[in-house]
Amino acid sequence: MNNPYVVQDDTLALPRMKWIRVYHNVQNENYATHWHTSVEIIMPYVNYYDVICDGIRHRVNPGDVFIIAPGELHTLFAPDEGERLITLFDYSLFSSLQGMNSILESIHHYRHIKAKDDPKTAEILTSCLKDIEYEFFQETPYEDPILFSLIIRFFVTIGRANLELKSFFPDLTIEKQHEYTNKFLALNNYISWNYSTDLTSRKLADMIGFTPSEFSKRFEQFNGQSFNNYLNQKRISHAEKLLVYPNVSTTEVAMSCGYKSLSTFNRAFRSIKKISPTEYKGLIRSFDQDISNDNENE
Numbered sequence: 001m002n003n004p005y006v007v008q009d010d011t012l013a014l015p016r017m018k019w020i021r022v023y024h025n026v027q028n029e030n031y032a033t034h035w036h037t038s039v040e041i042i043m044p045y046v047n048y049y050d051v052i053c054d055g056i057r058h059r060v061n062p063g064d065v066f067i068i069a070p071g072e073l074h075t076l077f078a079p080d081e082g083e084r085l086i087t088l089f090d091y092s093l094f095s096s097l098q099g100m101n102s103i104l105e106s107i108h109h110y111r112h113i114k115a116k117d118d119p120k121t122a123e124i125l126t127s128c129l130k131d132i133e134y135e136f137f138q139e140t141p142y143e144d145p146i147l148f149s150l151i152i153r154f155f156v157t158i159g160r161a162n163l164e165l166k167s168f169f170p171d172l173t174i175e176k177q178h179e180y181t182n183k184f185l186a187l188n189n190y191i192s193w194n195y196s197t198d199l200t201s202r203k204l205a206d207m208i209g210f211t212p213s214e215f216s217k218r219f220e221q222f223n224g225q226s227f228n229n230y231l232n233q234k235r236i237s238h239a240e241k242l243l244v245y246p247n248v249s250t251t252e253v254a255m256s257c258g259y260k261s262l263s264t265f266n267r268a269f270r271s272i273k274k275i276s277p278t279e280y281k282g283l284i285r286s287f288d289q290d291i292s293n294d295n296e297n298e
Contacts, residue, residue: 020089022136031076047082063115071240103159184222195234196258
């Protein structure tokens, strides 16, 4: 069993956190296309920062927040002069909390919160990130639980903004909207735990008391995509995490994600990620490698 304690200058101390990294970045360095198993959050302080996701170039300005989901291929471009906060953290620590998976799924591949479009949400999120930066670099007592709570506050703010900005079921009464929203939040959580099993829309419709046609309609209203697309996104998201491990074959990844054949998995993966699983495997970098190196050095 590894000893978690370290001795520095004859002082006994616990090592720094391994689930989060915070960078106050002032370099004018670009980063080629890559991905992480972590969530990446970018907040410019001075000057813009450009991010390419899904082939679209996004200009992130001071006051904005740009969130990149785990496994999302992205490219970063810095101006000649600038300053920004980059935060990366392991989202899997939060996935067991009720509702957190649904919030991350609402981000899809990425999310750009612009101060000019939603100043209230942007102000709360930038305040959270500044607090995260302060707590991380001050090495204050109880920094782990403090940082954990700030990450939760950050994503709950996004979740509540989603509910305020969108009426998922506009054809229903307010009471029914609340009822259906709770049903689909619970259903999404169930899918998060069971996506590798033989899930069908008919089976899930029976679970929440809908006819198949009503289920398909309401599911797409709530999630913005069909059940089959949603399930594939879930399975491919899990595959992204498994592709990190060099000793796990692509066939093993496919089977563990709920696919019955390698060809079906390859088609689904390329459809979503635009590259093959093998090509994708070679593009992981930075945060996850830093974590591995930290573990080896302690």
